[in-house]
Amino acid sequence: MAVEQTLSIIKPDGIQKNLIGEIVSRFENAGLEVVAARMMHLSKEQAQEFYVVHKERPFFDDLIKYMTSGPVFVQALQGDDAVARNREIMGATDPSDADPGTIRADHAASIEENVVHGSDAAETAAVEIAFFFADNGVCPRTR
Numbered sequence: 001m002a003v004e005q006t007l008s009i010i011k012p013d014g015i016q017k018n019l020i021g022e023i024v025s026r027f028e029n030a031g032l033e034v035v036a037a038r039m040m041h042l043s044k045e046q047a048q049e050f051y052v053v054h055k056e057r058p059f060f061d062d063l064i065k066y067m068t069s070g071p072v073f074v075q076a077l078q079g080d081d082a083v084a085r086n087r088e089i090m091g092a093t094d095p096s097d098a099d100p101g102t103i104r105a106d107h108a109a110s111i112e113e114n115v116v117h118g119s120d121a122a123e124t125a126a127v128e129i130a131f132f133f134a135d136n137g138v139c140p141r142t143r
């Protein structure tokens, strides 16, 4: 098992439902460590840049509206197989496909308003973490 870092976003619906602590606890209880965190309200430009890979998808405009509708809580998580671990804890993108007990099964309203984002691969995670936490924004655990 390799120690990895991954990016997690608690999306505007998760913040509105007051789930920050609930979601961070799930990560911590699964052995993941928070190594960076910030709360922010994404601009339209930031959301468009972050989700540029989905630019041609029919849901892109709605995704940008949703992601800029309220603040988000962004974290870098670290641990063994952190990318896959985070995705297991989140559950499938569409909450109707998500395994019972996952964040999306428990809290997501729809495939669009699905409470959390997580990086899909280690390479993507590095790019996504740098997007939010450039310039020493990640704080190594020293104990």
Ligand code: CMP
Pocket (backbone or CB within 6 Å): 054, 059, 063, 093, 111, 112, 113, 114, 116, 117, 118
């Ligand atoms: P996320 O994992 O952040 O990646 C892209 C986001 O687009 C996804 O979660 C959803 O919030 C949103 N989305 C909306 N419609 C769809 C769809 N049909 N398929 C995938 N993602 C969608």
